[in-house]
Amino acid sequence: MCFFAANPFSPGARIIFRLQPRPAQEDDVALLKAIAARNEAALAQLYDRYRAILFGLLMRILNNREEAEDVLQEVFLQVWRKAADFDENRGRPFTWLVTLTRSRGIDRLRTLAARERVAETSAREVSEETSDAATDAFKSEQRGLVTKALSQLPDEQKRPLMLAYFDGLTQSEIAARLGAPLGTVKTRMRTGLISLRELLAGQGESFGF
Amino acid sequence: MVHEDYKEMIPARALSALDAAEERVLNEHLDNCSECRKELEEWQSTAAALAVVADPVEPSPEVRERILGEVRKDLSGSNVVPLRSTSRNVWSSFGSLGAIAAVVLFVALLVGLFVLWQQNRAYREELASKNDFIQLVNTPGARVSELKGIDLGAGATAKLAHDAAGHAILMASKLPKVPAGKAYQLWFIAPNKPPVPGKTFVPDSTGNAVLKDEMAGAALDAKVFAITVEPASGVSAPTGPIYLRSLEVN
Numbered sequence: 001m002c003f004f005a006a007n008p009f010s011p012g013a014r015i016i017f018r019l020q021p022r023p024a025q026e027d028d029v030a031l032l033k034a035i036a037a038r039n040e041a042a043l044a045q046l047y048d049r050y051r052a053i054l055f056g057l058l059m060r061i062l063n064n065r066e067e068a069e070d071v072l073q074e075v076f077l078q079v080w081r082k083a084a085d086f087d088e089n090r091g092r093p094f095t096w097l098v099t100l101t102r103s104r105g106i107d108r109l110r111t112l113a114a115r116e117r118v119a120e121t122s123a124r125e126v127s128e129e130t131s132d133a134a135t136d137a138f139k140s141e142q143r144g145l146v147t148k149a150l151s152q153l154p155d156e157q158k159r160p161l162m163l164a165y166f167d168g169l170t171q172s173e174i175a176a177r178l179g180a181p182l183g184t185v186k187t188r189m190r191t192g193l194i195s196l197r198e199l200l201a202g203q204g205e206s207f208g209f
Numbered sequence: 210m211v212h213e214d215y216k217e218m219i220p221a222r223a224l225s226a227l228d229a230a231e232e233r234v235l236n237e238h239l240d241n242c243s244e245c246r247k248e249l250e251e252w253q254s255t256a257a258a259l260a261v262v263a264d265p266v267e268p269s270p271e272v273r274e275r276i277l278g279e280v281r282k283d284l285s286g287s288n289v290v291p292l293r294s295t296s297r298n299v300w301s302s303f304g305s306l307g308a309i310a311a312v313v314l315f316v317a318l319l320v321g322l323f324v325l326w327q328q329n330r331a332y333r334e335e336l337a338s339k340n341d342f343i344q345l346v347n348t349p350g351a352r353v354s355e356l357k358g359i360d361l362g363a364g365a366t367a368k369l370a371h372d373a374a375g376h377a378i379l380m381a382s383k384l385p386k387v388p389a390g391k392a393y394q395l396w397f398i399a400p401n402k403p404p405v406p407g408k409t410f411v412p413d414s415t416g417n418a419v420l421k422d423e424m425a426g427a428a429l430d431a432k433v434f435a436i437t438v439e440p441a442s443g444v445s446a447p448t449g450p451i452y453l454r455s456l457e458v459n
Binding site: 031036040041045051056057059090091162169171 | 217220221223224225226227228229250252253254255256257258259260261262263264265266267268269271272273275276277279280281283284333336337339340342343344347
């Protein structure tokens with residue numbers, strides 16, 4: 001086939017194309033590869049993209065702005081040093097970042113051994129300083145989907161999940177906190193996470209980071 | 210404990226909610242079970258979704274500055290410690306057989322180092338190309354077009370970034386091998402004008418290619434980009450079949 005025989009400007013072939021935002025995940029993979037190659041601008045871009053959501057997560061875990069900012073700094077310096085360890089075949093960049101951030105946050109929480117102490121720090125700090133990013137359509141949509149899925153879980157399944165994820169409690173600690181048998185907590189936690197996965201999967205292509 | 214018992218523990222592990230003893234036992238199993246490692250990654254993905262439930266909060270601008278300050282320090286500091294040569298006489302330490310074995314090992318080491326050096330160089334070149342691409346994309350006014358394989362090029366994909374000054378970078382993958390004496394050639398196509406030729410290129414053995422090009426004046430108005438197969442020296446007007454093309458950009 002000759003090039004000119006398939007004239008791209010023939011009326012039938014003309015397709016108006018507007019530059020669409022590239023899928024966030026693909027962009028993130030490219031950024032992590034650039035960071036692995038020691039590209040400072042790529043790290044800045046990744047930070048700007050996820051700072052609000054990751055800092056929000058750390059604030060939820062630590063309830064202390066100074067500690068949360070310190071951990072956020074540690075997280076991104078670890079990203080700088082360890083970006084080459086990210087394997088796109090083993091998971092999404094978002095999962096990698098969140099898992100790293102939460103792990104650091106929970107470690108700090110346990111190190112401080114001050115759950116009660118920092119819990120007194122006003123929860124207003126979180127709600128009053130909500131980022132502009134909260135209005136970002138993409139993040140809002142994802143948040144809405146997860147919140148909706150969680151609302152469909154029975155409270156007895158949801159509470160162990162939230163206590164584990166945001167408070168860093170182990171199953172034994174959760175059992176003690178809720179006054180429930182350990183075996184029951186294990187079952188409810190497992191069932192809750194399975195249900196959450198099924199509910200999110202039910203969102204089809206509209207869900208994904 | 211059997212495999213299924215470990216699998217039962219994985220969701221709690223994804224939430225870091227196992228007690229220390231259970232986590233230790235499961236971690237030992239994970240070291241030897243790729244199926245469970247894969248399953249843990251899937252559960253971690255589900256658990257990560259919970260992060261978006263937290264209200265997004267802006268950290269103070271100083272955090273960004275602190276992070277980038279540390280990064281700049283890291284980039285500017287070169288802590289390379291020169292290797293110190295040893296004065297030990299190897300030959301006096303070994304018998305003749307030992308010496309031969311040492312020579313064989315040394316040669317094997319050199320070959321291994323050479324292979325690693327080549328792999329490392331290829332890897333660095335690839336990363337450098339991707340860096341250039343990202344930097345170009347971040348230039349004000351830059352555009353990115355996606356090219357898709359058609360007909361003979363079905364399955365191939367490419368992205369072409371260019372800025373207002375005409376600097377262009379093409380990154381292509383899954384390109385079919387070109388016949389001997391032939392090469393791919395990039396074309397810039399503006400409405401109602403003849404295609405402007407770009408450079409020719411040949412993909413590597415995995416079908417990947419990176420091409421840096423400068424768009425001539427007439428190419429700056431291009432709305433469509435295409436790749437054909439042409440004689441290796443390139444042609445001024447396309448003659449071969451089109452393998453990839455973009456849609457029109459407004």
